[in-house]
Structures are given as structure tokens and as C-alpha cells.
Amino acid sequence: MSMAVEERSTRAPWALTAPALMLFVGVLLIPLAMTVMLSFHDWGQYKGIEPVFILKNWHEIATDPYYAEMFWRTFRIAILTTLLTALLGAPEAYILNRMSGRWKSFFLLVILGPLLISVVARTLGWALLFGGNNGLVNKLLMSLGAIRSPIPFMFTETGMVVALAHVMMPFMVLSVWAALQRLDPQIENAAMSLGASPATIIRRIIMPQIMPGVLSGAIIVFSLSASAFATPAIIGGRRLKVAATLAYDEFLNTLNWPLGAAVATLLLVALVLIVVGSNALIERRYAEVFR
Amino acid sequence: MAYLELDRVAKQFGAQTVVDDFSLSVGKGEFISFLGPSGCGKTTTLQMIAGFLDPTRGAIRLEGKDLTAVHPAKRGLGIVFQSYALFPHMTAAENVAFGLEMRNVSRGERAERVRAALAMVGLAGYEERHPRRMSGGQQQRVALARALVIKPSVLLLDEPLSNLDAKLREEMQIELRQIQRTIGTTTILVTHDQNEAMSLSDRIVVMSQGKIEQIGTPQETYEKPASAFVSQFLGKTNDFAGTIDQTVAPTQLVAGSWRAPAPAGLGGPVTVSVRPERIGFGDTGLSAKISTRIFQGNHWLFQCDSECGPAIVIRQNDGKAQPAEGDAVRLTWQPADMSVRARAGA
Numbered sequence: 001m002s003m004a005v006e007e008r009s010t011r012a013p014w015a016l017t018a019p020a021l022m023l024f025v026g027v028l029l030i031p032l033a034m035t036v037m038l039s040f041h042d043w044g045q046y047k048g049i050e051p052v053f054i055l056k057n058w059h060e061i062a063t064d065p066y067y068a069e070m071f072w073r074t075f076r077i078a079i080l081t082t083l084l085t086a087l088l089g090a091p092e093a094y095i096l097n098r099m100s101g102r103w104k105s106f107f108l109l110v111i112l113g114p115l116l117i118s119v120v121a122r123t124l125g126w127a128l129l130f131g132g133n134n135g136l137v138n139k140l141l142m143s144l145g146a147i148r149s150p151i152p153f154m155f156t157e158t159g160m161v162v163a164l165a166h167v168m169m170p171f172m173v174l175s176v177w178a179a180l181q182r183l184d185p186q187i188e189n190a191a192m193s194l195g196a197s198p199a200t201i202i203r204r205i206i207m208p209q210i211m212p213g214v215l216s217g218a219i220i221v222f223s224l225s226a227s228a229f230a231t232p233a234i235i236g237g238r239r240l241k242v243a244a245t246l247a248y249d250e251f252l253n254t255l256n257w258p259l260g261a262a263v264a265t266l267l268l269v270a271l272v273l274i275v276v277g278s279n280a281l282i283e284r285r286y287a288e289v290f291r
Numbered sequence: 292m293a294y295l296e297l298d299r300v301a302k303q304f305g306a307q308t309v310v311d312d313f314s315l316s317v318g319k320g321e322f323i324s325f326l327g328p329s330g331c332g333k334t335t336t337l338q339m340i341a342g343f344l345d346p347t348r349g350a351i352r353l354e355g356k357d358l359t360a361v362h363p364a365k366r367g368l369g370i371v372f373q374s375y376a377l378f379p380h381m382t383a384a385e386n387v388a389f390g391l392e393m394r395n396v397s398r399g400e401r402a403e404r405v406r407a408a409l410a411m412v413g414l415a416g417y418e419e420r421h422p423r424r425m426s427g428g429q430q431q432r433v434a435l436a437r438a439l440v441i442k443p444s445v446l447l448l449d450e451p452l453s454n455l456d457a458k459l460r461e462e463m464q465i466e467l468r469q470i471q472r473t474i475g476t477t478t479i480l481v482t483h484d485q486n487e488a489m490s491l492s493d494r495i496v497v498m499s500q501g502k503i504e505q506i507g508t509p510q511e512t513y514e515k516p517a518s519a520f521v522s523q524f525l526g527k528t529n530d531f532a533g534t535i536d537q538t539v540a541p542t543q544l545v546a547g548s549w550r551a552p553a554p555a556g557l558g559g560p561v562t563v564s565v566r567p568e569r570i571g572f573g574d575t576g577l578s579a580k581i582s583t584r585i586f587q588g589n590h591w592l593f594q595c596d597s598e599c600g601p602a603i604v605i606r607q608n609d610g611k612a613q614p615a616e617g618d619a620v621r622l623t624w625q626p627a628d629m630s631v632r633a634r635a636g637a
Contacts (some may be wrong), residue, residue, distance in 0.1 A: 189343050190376035192364050194441065195393035204389075208380040 033270075039262035048186060049257055057262035067246075067263070071270070072214045074243040078226035080137065082218045082249050084165040087170030090214050094206070097180040119167055119230040127154060129243050138232050155239045163231050170222060172217040179213025215282045243267045294319040294477055295445055297342075300349035302335050309335045311373060311501045313349070316444075320475045322468075324488035325562065328497035328524070333481045336498075337447055337497045342366050350511035351390065353444060364393075369443030369476070373450040375434040377422040383409065383433045389440040394604075407546035408440040409433075411470060428459045435467070446471070448480040464490055484523045489513065497521050513566075515630055521565045522630065529570070530579070531563045531599040532634065546632065547598040549577045551626045560634040562593075567603040572614060576623030577602070597622060 039057055043051040056124070063068045096107055114122060129137045130153030138150035153159040184190075189202045229244040236242065241249070243263060250260030294317035302310040310332040315324050315439050338344040339550035340351060342363030351358040358366060378386050390399045407588035409415055412432035422430050438446060451467075452460045467489050470477050482488050483485060488495050489509040497504040497512055497520075516522035519530065533546035535553045542553040546563050568590075579597035586592075591613050593604040602622060606613060614620050 025481075045385070141597070165479060184372075184374050184376045186372045186374055186376040187378065189363075190370065190379070191389070193366070193368060193370045194437070195364050197364060200393070205378055208425075209378075256341060266363035 002086050015240060026151060028151065035261045036265050038258055039265050041258040041261075043256050043258045053148055057259045059260065061266060063261055067176065070241060070246050071243055072262075073157065073240075073268070074226055074267070075270075077157055077232075077242060078120045079227040080157075081159045081164040081168060082222045083222050085168050085172040086214050088165070089169055089217065090176050092169075093173045093176035093180055093213075094202075097177060110172050113280030114167060115170050116266070120234065122167060123234040124165050126159070130154070130159065154235060155237060156235075157240065160232055160235045160240070160242075163235050164225050164228060167231060168221040168230075171220045171224070172214075175220065176210055176213040179210040183209055183283070207280075212282060212286045219275050223275050226271055227267060293317060294321075294348075294354060295479075296352040297336070297340070297353065298350045300336065300339060300346045300351060301346045302339060302344060309501050310339070310346075313503060313570060315496060315506065317477060317479070319477055322471055322478045322491060322493045324479070324480045324482055324492040326482055326488040326494045326495050326524070327504075330350070330500075331498040332501040333339050333404070333483075333498050334449060337449055337479065337481045337505070340445070341368055341370055341447055347377075362492070367441065367444055369438030369441060369446045369452045370432075371434045371438050371448045373453060375422075375438070375451075375454075376432055377430055379422050382419050382421055383414065383436075386422065386433055387437045387440050390437060394441065404440055405487075408431075408436040411439070411526060412436045413466070427455055427583065428463065431455065431463065435470070438630070441473065443476060446476045446478040448478065450481055450483070453482070462489070463464045467491065497524065499524075502550070516564065519562065519632065521562070526605055527567050527605075529565050529567060529602045531565070531597075531602075532563050532630075533557060533563045533599075534632055535561060544626075547577045548621075549623065554626075554631055557631060557633055561633045563629050563633050564632070565604040565624050565629045568607075570602070570604045570624050571606075572604075572619060572620045573623035576621040579620055579622050580636050581614055581618050581620060584613070595620070 003125050009178045016266050038049075040053050042056060046052070050095065083233050092111070096104060096111070099107060127135070130151060132138070132154060133142075133150050135150060135153070138147075141147045142150065153162075155179045179278075187205060187209075188201050196204065227244055228242075229248065231250070232240070233245050236245065238249075244267070245269070247260045247263040250256045250263060253258075295317040297313055297315045299409050300310060301308065307535040308560070313332075313336055325336060335344060340358070342358075346359060351367075360605045378389065381389070383570050386406045387408050388401050390403060390418070396404070406415070406418070409418060412435050414429060414436065415523075417425070417429065417433075420429075422433065425433065431454075433450070448467075452463050464487060480488070482489060494506060494508055494511060495512050496506050498512070499520045505521045507517075511523055513525050514527065516618060520530045527593070531546045531549075533544055534547075535558050536543040536545050536550075537558055542558075543550050544553040544561070544563070576598060577597045579595040579602060581593050581595050581605055583594040584591065585594075586608075588608065590608055591606045593606070593614075594600045595604060604622065
């Protein structure tokens with residue numbers, strides 16, 4: 001009797017999670033493993049993919065400075081995007097949190113708005129505003145005489161950072177907002193009654209408490225920016241490639257799948273290491289405060 | 292001269308008057324409680340003193356100087372919040388030191404005063420703890436030390452004990468009173484707990500719907516409540532409808548079959564308030580039947596149906612036999628133990 005119960009109690013969790021587990025293994029783990037395997041295969045212009053085990057692709061990525069430049073640019077753009085969203089998003093969340101009821105829900109919708117529109121549409125919007133001589137903003141500024149030549153936006157890293165920051169802003173704002181929700185509503189009054197100026201309250205009391213929110217928002221924004229495809233593809237195109245568009249090109253234009261797989265795998269591994277590493281750092285740093 | 296003075300202070304939020312015509316003089320070193328149900332305006336009044344809200348009308352003066360003109364950060368008041376509002380990213384010592392840092396107290400003196408303040412609230416040795424690793428009672432002590440270390444001119448306590456369990460609350464009440472007596476800081480406590488107000492304060496300000504109902508010592512407010520609200524809010528009471536019989540001389544106060552010489556200056560319908568512990572069973576008086584009898588150790592609690600409505604009687608357990616449920620009794624009390632008010636609308 002007790003044996004049967006025990007047996008059932010160990011089997012039941014497996015049985016209940018089996019459908020989700022099978023989906024996870026089938027659509028994520030297996031393709032991922034196949035991509036990793038693919039990165040060790042050989043490829044030639046005329047012979048196509050050869051299922052052998054060689055390090056050719058990895059050797060090429062490691063030695064050709066072209067790839068180093070690509071990855072360096074990817075992470076530079078991701079870091080700048082993260083900084084920009086943190087710099088704008090944290091104050092945005094703070095202001096949002098201080099608004100009264102009706103305005104708060106209205107502006108929350110404004111902030112979440114970008115998530116409701118396709119990334120492609122949003123990025124094309126930026127292109128319409130700043131794209132070369134025909135961009136609306138460029139035209140206006142030039143006709144006003146404010147600038148002589150159009151502000152370069154398309155095919156620039158600045159343009160990519162700005163467009164990505166716009167796309168990623170909701171993640172940062174929501175993450176900081178969640179941290180702000182945990183704040184004691186009287187904490188600012190408490191600091192004020194002890195003689196702290198508004199600037200001191202922000203710096204000494206609010207900032208340290210929302211830092212975990214900023215950092216977890218930063219992890220989300222960083223990993224999404226580093227692996228973003230649509231925005232870099234539209235703003236940067238072929239001229240300014242990042243890791244994601246590079247892998248895409250290898251797969252679909254050069255048809256060098258193994259090299260594309262190696263690029264994709266490297267991006268994934270680098271991102272996982274960065275995210276896990278910084279997460280561990282944050283958890284250790286703020287362990288005392290946020291258990 | 293009054294140390295802290297509130298002069299006809301009022302606060303309105305839109306069309307709603309939250310505090311109205313609030314006047315109070317607090318002496319130096321006095322312990323005052325604002326007592327009332329939630330929404331009576333007691334916390335709003337405290338926040339106006341603290342400076343988190345500006346009064347719509349009236350003046351608040353500290354030692355004769357207008358306090359409303361001073362920015363809350365410069366008022367130098369110590370405040371303990373209901374939620375304690377400790378800084379979770381700082382240790383207990385850093386929390387307490389924050390106010391001194393803002394006052395540019397030197398590092399050495401700061402350390403000494405922080406140590407002394409934490410020792411005073413019984414937290415010596417807890418300097419390096421973070422608030423989240425402390426119990427509610429300990430957090431409360433840190434909040435108190437943080438408010439007191441800056442040597443505030445007035446200490447404001449906003450329901451500081453309401454988040455503690457009953458036993459701890461009683462301990463903290465005694466401790467709070469002792470600390471306040473020792474350092475002599477003028478203190479204002481906001482509470483909805485009448486026991487807390489009575490055991491801690493020199494004077495109680497009973498509030499209801501934004502208005503002061505009565506200001507007096509705990510004994511005065513309990514024994515001589517100025518209104519029906521006060522008598523009902525501070526402990527249990529029995530209200531009997533009575534009349535003053537002016538057809539006889541001297542005039543007589545009549546409530547059911549209970550009668551006594553009428554107090555001067557009243558006529559017509561009145562309400563007679565008597566505390567349950569002041570009512571005894573006698574041979575004459577209000578006739579009643581005991582509906583429930585509850586034994587509570589040191590006293591008996593009787594619920595009676597009297598000819599003037601339901602009545603509660605509390606008798607000390609002095610070892611003597613007590614009437615049983617269903618017994619017919621006569622309720623009687625000394626005229627000095629009741630308060631009589633003119634009954635409106637009758």
C-alpha cells in the first residue's frame with residue numbers, strides 16, 4: 001500500500017510535467033543541440049554541408065578580426081542602449097510612480113504602447129523621421145536652417161542605439177517601477193523629517209533601493225538588445241552588421257549554415273555567461289537588503 | 292507660555308473638511324495623545340505639525356515662532372511612522388546616524404550618539420543588523436532611536452505600536468513612557484487605541500470627524516466625558532434615557548424606576564451615562580433581568596435587559612455570590628458616578 005503511494009508520488013510530478021517538458025525538449029533543446037552540432041560541420045561553395053566534426057568555423061571566428069569587430073559592435077550597442085534606457089527609464093518610472101491615479105494609468109499605457117506595435121513598424125517610423133534627406137525631422141530642421149546636412153541616423157550606431165532604446169524602454173520602466181512599488185510610502189517623509197534635501201533623498205534613499213530594479217531591467221534590456229534582429233536589420237542593414245544580422249546573412253544569403261550556427265552559438269553562450277554572471281553579482285551585492 | 296501651539300488649524304481636501312478648528316496648547320515635556328477612530332483627522336493633524344501637509348487655515352507655533360513657514364526638513368521634529376519607514380539598505384546604526392549626518396555632526400560624536408541612542412532603546416549590539424533581519428519590535432525601537440537621536444523639539448508618533456502583537460505592545464508602552472519621562476521630550480502620539488492613549492499620556496485629545504470632542508487628562512475624559520461620543524469611545528458605557536422632573540421640588544432625575552435629586556442647570560429629556568463597573572445590584576433602582584452572565588476571572592460581566600434598554604454591569608470577583616442568569620435585579624449607582632447630558636431631539 002505505502003509502496004504504491006510512494007511510487008505514485010514520485011511518478012505523478014513527471015507525468016504531469018511531461019507535456020510541457022516534451023514541448024521544451026522538442027522545440028528548444030533539440031534544435032539548440034542541432035545548432036551547436038551544426039557549428040562543427042564543414043561547408044563548401046559547391047559541396048554544401050558535410051556532417052563531419054571540424055573546428056574550421058570556430059577557428060575562423062577566433063582568428064578573423066571581422067568577427068571580433070562584429071561582436072564588439074553588438075555588445076557596444078547593447079551596452080549603450082542599456083545605459084540610455086537606465087538613464088531615461090529610471091527617472092521615468094519614478095515620475096510615473098508619483099503621479100496620481102488617473103494620470104498614472106494613462107502614462108503607463110503610453111509607456112507600454114510601444115509593446116503593442118510591431119518592432120518593424122516602430123523602427124520604420126524612426127527611419128521616416130530621420131532617414132536621409134527625406135526624413136521628416138531632417139527636412140524640417142534643414143528648412144528652418146538649424147542644420148545644413150541631414151542628421152545621420154540610418155546606418156549609424158547612434159541610430160541603432162536610439163531605436164533600440166525606444167523599443168526596450170518599457171522593460172526598464174516596468175522593472176524599476178516594480179522596485180518602486182516595494183518602497184515604503186513614508187520613506188521619503190522619514191528622510192525629509194531627518195533633514196535630508198530632495199536631492200539627498202533621491203541619492204541616498206531612493207537610488208540604493210531601486211538599484212536592483214534598474215539592474216534586473218538592465219539585464220533584460222542588454223540581452224534583448226544584443227540579440228535583437230529587426231531593428232539592426234532595418235537601421236543598420238548590410239552596411240552595419242551585428243551578431244544577429246550576421247548569423248542571418250550566413251544562413252540565408254551565403255548559405256554557410258555551419259558558420260552561421262557558430263556565430264549564433266557564440267552569441268548565445270556569451271549572453272548566458274554575461275547574464276548569469278551579472279545576476280550572481282547583483283544577488284550577492286543586495287543580499288542583505290532584498291532577501 | 293505654550294511650547295507648541297495649534298491655533299484654529301483646519302485642513303480641507305477639496306470640499307471635504309478633514310480637520311476643523313483645531314486649537315491646542317502643549318506644554319514643554321508634555322505627552323499628548325490624539326485619540327479617535329480612523330478618519331477622524333488625527334493623522335492629518337500630525338502631518339500638518341510635521342509639515343507633510345499645509346494647513347488650509349490657522350497657525351502652528353513652536354516656542355512662539357510660526358512653524359508652517361519652516362520647511363519640513365528644517366523643523367527638527369522626530370517622527371516615528373506606523374510602518375517605521377526604516378531605510379532597508381542601511382544597518383540599524385546607519386539608520387540612526389542618518390539624521391546626524393544631515394546635521395553635519397562629526398564622525399566621532401555621531402558614533403557615540405548612535406551607540407547611546409541604540410542602547411537607550413535596548414538594542415546595544417544590534418548596530419550592524421539590517422532592518423529586514425530584525426523583528427517588528429526591534430524595528431520599532433530603531434525607528435524610535437532614529438527619531439530621538441537628533442534631539443527633536445517635539446517627538447511625533449504615528450500609531451507606532453499598532454503593528455505589534457498585544458503583549459509586545461504593552462511592553463513597548465511602558466518602555467516608551469519611561470524613555471519619554473527620562474529625556475523629557477514633548478511628545479504627540481496618534482492612536483485609535485484608548486488603552487494606549489490612557490496609559491501613556493498626560494492629556495488626551497479625543498477627536499471625531501475632524502473636530503475636537505474633548506481635551507483632558509485620561510481620568511477626566513474617562514470619568515467626565517464631554518459628549519456621548521467620548522463616553523462611548525473610551526471604554527464601555529451605559530446610556531439610559533431619562534427626564535428631569537420639574538413638577539416636584541427639589542427637581543428629580545428619573546430613569547425608569549431609578550431616581551435621584553437632579554443636577555443643577557438641566558431640564559427636560561436627558562441621557563444618563565454610567566460606566567458598567569459603577570453599577571451595583573441593590574434593593575431599589577432600575578429594574579432589569581440578567582440575560583447573560585460571563586465569568587472573566589477577576590470580574591463578572593453581566594448583560595441585562597433593563598426597563599431603559601440593554602445594560603452592561605461589571606462586578607469585581609470578590610468571592611461573594613452573584614445573581615444568576617434570568618434573575619430579576621435592581622440596578623443602582625451613586626449620582627456622582629454618572630454623567631448627565633441634555634438629550635437632543637427628544
